[in-house]
Amino acid sequence: MKVSIFGLGYVGAVSAGCLAKNGHHVLGVDTHQGKVDHINAGESPIIEDGISNLISTVVREGRLRATPDAGEAIAETELSIVCVGTPSAPNGKLDLSYLASVSRDIGCALSKKRSLHTVVVRSTVLPGTVEEQVIPILESSCGRKVGDGYRVFYNPEFLREGTSIADFFAPPMTIVGSNGVDLPDIVRELYKGIDAPFNVVPIRVAEMLKYSSNAFHALKISFANEIGRVAKKLGADSHLVMDLVCQDTKLNISKAYLRPGFAFGGSCLPKDLRALTYRARELDVNVPMLASIVPSNNVHVDEALGIVRGTGKRKVGLLGLSFKAGTDDLRESPLVTLAEKLIGKGFDLRIFDPLVxxxxxxxxxxxxxLREIPHISRLMAPALSAVLDFAEVIVIGNTSQEFKALETHKFHSEQALIDLVGLLKGKAPQGVAYHGVCW
Ligand SMILES: NC(=O)c1ccc[n+]([C@@H]2O[C@H](COP(=O)([O-])OP(=O)(O)OC[C@H]3O[C@@H](n4cnc5c(N)ncnc54)[C@H](O)[C@@H]3O)[C@@H](O)[C@H]2O)c1
Incomplete structure (x- = not known):
């Protein structure tokens, strides 16, 4: 395949070398003439393990060259990969100026091209960027709408500097963000021979995935380091501790606890986090990440309260009171906290929990x-139907199987359904106003 790569920095240079090695004919484009000259001389514009040999080989074999001319690159290739930088502005905002500029260059070049062209954005960008910034710039500078002779995909990059060539050939997965109309067969063809799961998802999901992955990696490092700081002070070998944490692939290194839903609670997590962070404070060990977990959890309860308030309705039915389905344990249940906040704000509340x-x-x-929450116990309804008949807003608080009956329930036209746990996502009856807490 004939491929152009816009931006010959870390991602672009590695992608150019690796795609050329895989047999594609690659034309690199960069506004920095020095980088173009390096490539054409068979030299790498970046320092990275293995890249010098790779680039000199593919340039010598005639499968990679570079140009500063976007028009030439669009005219001579069928697919363009955009790898320009998306750095941070001083205030942290994503700087999209290079992406805007390259989108204009590509759009102008596309205006002169008649055969089908594919644009694959690979730079890291926030959800909405491709649809709200890149595509409008392409359309206005090209003079044709996307779909009219060209299409656009988003394809996030997961390589790590230092091991980028190995990562390119063995990525954890290949993700293609598509508008749902265009099939990314050409992107599949581009990565032929690369053994990784190939997922086609909405563009915003692909954009968000990249940030979620990087935020998760950063979180993992900070978590291990904070555990390490506390463990060291307490005389426990942090490497042994974390090796064992990772040995648990059932609850720790797994999908468990990684599905957006409601706040955590119960008799263990809040108590144990408090004990650990209190002990860290006593030892003068600063653990801002661990200390921010309970406040973050509280924000999530307030988010649910905000959604209830946003409906403008006053009669609320809360389904579930224990912190998770299958238990009657109410200690530190975030649903008890939510109930108390609703009562405090003057909502007329009824609660049903099959186990309470x-x-x-x-x-x-x-x-x-009876001792701690007698005011709440008085609001408990004897049956699900009693709450459904009473409430203008129904809040599903845990995943009790009994609540699945709502899938076929006939709601009044004025009733709203707030799902804190995703039990009815995609399954809520037609006509009812359905709100997820974080989806
Ligand atoms: N570096 C990494 O390890 C890594 C990993 C995954 C994703 N990413 C993302 O990939 C993107 C590129 O990162 P990078 O580290 O390779 O950036 P970089 O700054 O090293 O390279 C960007 C290149 O784009 C060129 N450029 C700017 N405007 C241009 C234009 N209009 N036309 C052609 N070239 C132009 C620049 O001259 C530069 O050579 C960023 O969005 C980054 O967040 C980086």
Missing amino acids: NLDRLVGANKTYI
């Missing part, structure tokens, strides 16, 4: 309810 029935409860949990 005062007549059947015994022991510590009954004592907790």
Whole structure:
């Protein structure tokens, strides 16, 4: 395939060398004449393990050259990969000036081209950038709408500097963001021979994925380092601790706890986080990331409260009171906190939880309810139907199987449904106003 690569920095130079090695004919484009000259002399414009040999080989074999001329690159290739920088402005805002400029260059060149062309944006950009910035610039400078002789995909890059060539040939996955109309078969062809799962998703999902991955990597490093700082002070070997954390592929290194949903609670997580961060404070160990977890969780409860308030309705039915389905444990349940906030704001509240029935409860949990939250226990309804008949806003708070009955429930036209756990995502009955807490 004939491919042009706009931006010959770390990502562009590595992609150019690797795609050429895989048999494609690559034309690199950069506004920096020095980088163009380096490539044409068979030299790498960047320092990276293995890149010098790779570039000198593919240039010598005639499969890679470079030009500063965008028009030449668009005319001579069928697919263009955009790898220009998207640096931070001093205030942290994403600087899209290089991307805007290259989109104009490509759009102008496309205005002179009649055969089908594919633009693949690979620079890291926030969700909405391709649809709201890149495509409008391409359309206005080309004079034709996307779909009329050219199409646009987003294809995030997962390589790491230092191991980028190995990462290019063995990425964790290949992701193509598509508008849903155009099939990215040509992108599949581009990565032929690269053994990785190939996922086609909406463009915004692909854009968000890149940030989610990098934020997660940064979070993991900070987590390990904060655990390490506390462990060191407490005489525990942090490497052994974290090796064992990673050995648990059921709850730790797994999908568990990584699905956007409602706040955590219960008798362990909040208590243990408090104990750990309190001990760190006693030891003068600063752990800002661990210390911010409980405040972040509280924000999530307030988010749910905000969605209820946003409906403008006053009669609220809360389905679920325990912190998760399958237990009647109400200690530190975020749903108890939400109920208290709703009561505090004057909402008329009824609650149903199939496992929290005062007549059947015994022991510590009954004592907790009667002593700590008697005002809430008085609002418990005896059956799901009683809450559904009463409420203008129904809030699904945990994943009790009983609540799945709502899939076929006939809601009144005025009722709203707020799903804190994703139980009815994509399955809510037609006509009811459905709100997810973070989807
Ligand atoms: N560096 C990494 O490890 C890495 C990994 C994954 C994703 N990314 C993302 O990939 C993108 C590129 O990163 P990088 O580190 O390669 O950037 P870089 O700054 O090293 O290279 C960008 C190149 O684009 C060129 N350029 C700017 N405007 C141009 C234009 N109009 N036409 C042609 N070339 C132009 C610049 O001269 C420069 O050579 C960024 O969005 C980055 O966030 C980087």
